[in-house]
Amino acid sequence: MSIRLYGYWRSSASYRVRIALNLKQLDYDYCAVHLTEDGGEQHKEDYFQLNPSKLVPTFVDEDDDITLHQSLAIIEYLDEKYDQGEELIPSHKLDRARVRMLSQDIACDIQPIVNLRVLKKLKSDYHADDKQINAWVRHWIEKGFDAITKKLETRSGKFCYGYSLSMIDVCLVPQVYGALRFGVNMADYPLLQRLYNNCMAIDAFREASPENQSDADI
Numbered sequence: 001m002s003i004r005l006y007g008y009w010r011s012s013a014s015y016r017v018r019i020a021l022n023l024k025q026l027d028y029d030y031c032a033v034h035l036t037e038d039g040g041e042q043h044k045e046d047y048f049q050l051n052p053s054k055l056v057p058t059f060v061d062e063d064d065d066i067t068l069h070q071s072l073a074i075i076e077y078l079d080e081k082y083d084q085g086e087e088l089i090p091s092h093k094l095d096r097a098r099v100r101m102l103s104q105d106i107a108c109d110i111q112p113i114v115n116l117r118v119l120k121k122l123k124s125d126y127h128a129d130d131k132q133i134n135a136w137v138r139h140w141i142e143k144g145f146d147a148i149t150k151k152l153e154t155r156s157g158k159f160c161y162g163y164s165l166s167m168i169d170v171c172l173v174p175q176v177y178g179a180l181r182f183g184v185n186m187a188d189y190p191l192l193q194r195l196y197n198n199c200m201a202i203d204a205f206r207e208a209s210p211e212n213q214s215d216a217d218i
């Protein structure tokens with residue numbers, strides 16, 4: 001098995017896949033793609049050949065000649081392929097649908113609106129300043145956090161979906177990291193803060209965190 005993950009330390013989508021790889025107890029090589037230096041390495045020709053979306057992460061399994069994009073698709077693939085480690089997608093179909101629903105509440109309804117390329121467009125074409133950009137990010141994260149708090153009130157236990165880890169926890173932790181970075185007041189989200197803390201007590205989450213990556217620039 002020879003897995004390579006192309007990612008960026010602060011990218012929440014890359015962070016999701018790093019957590020999943022750790023929870024599945026898989027070794028991998030981390031290839032850093034700098035998203036801001038020199039106009040962004042995601043826009044260079046060699047990375048475009050690997051991922052025409054010009055986004056991270058990209059997952060490569062050389063032994064099986066597999067290249068995958070989209071963090072949730074990668075996580076589901078890993079979970080189906082490898083029995084070892086945590087089961088991230090439940091086997092019962094209704095549980096599975098709910099885990100996907102709550103994961104997508106974060107990965108589809110929050111992160112894409114606050115992604116780097118959206119913020120760059122707000123700046124270049126609509127002349128938003130840093131204060132307005134930060135307010136934009138906080139607004140969409142808070143709207144998303146309000147929604148998932150309500151849904152998790154009836155679903156969570158120690159973790160987002162009851163008492164076992166799932167793909168939702170893998171999505172929540174990077175989104176809380178992003179929220180803290182942009183100044184969301186997590187005191188307004190005690191349930192999410194508690195679930196985040198429970199995950200961060202686990203090595204697989206801590207080792208995947210941005211500040212522990214080889215390309216961390218802090």
Ligand SMILES: N[C@@H](CCC(=O)N[C@@H](CS)C(=O)NCC(=O)O)C(=O)O
Pocket residue numbers: 010011012013014035040042054055056057069070071072107112115116117118
């Ligand atoms: N839906 C994609 C999102 C990928 C994505 O938005 N990646 C961001 C970092 S979190 C990125 O590469 N941004 C670069 C840019 O906006 O230029 C996934 O889940 O993998």
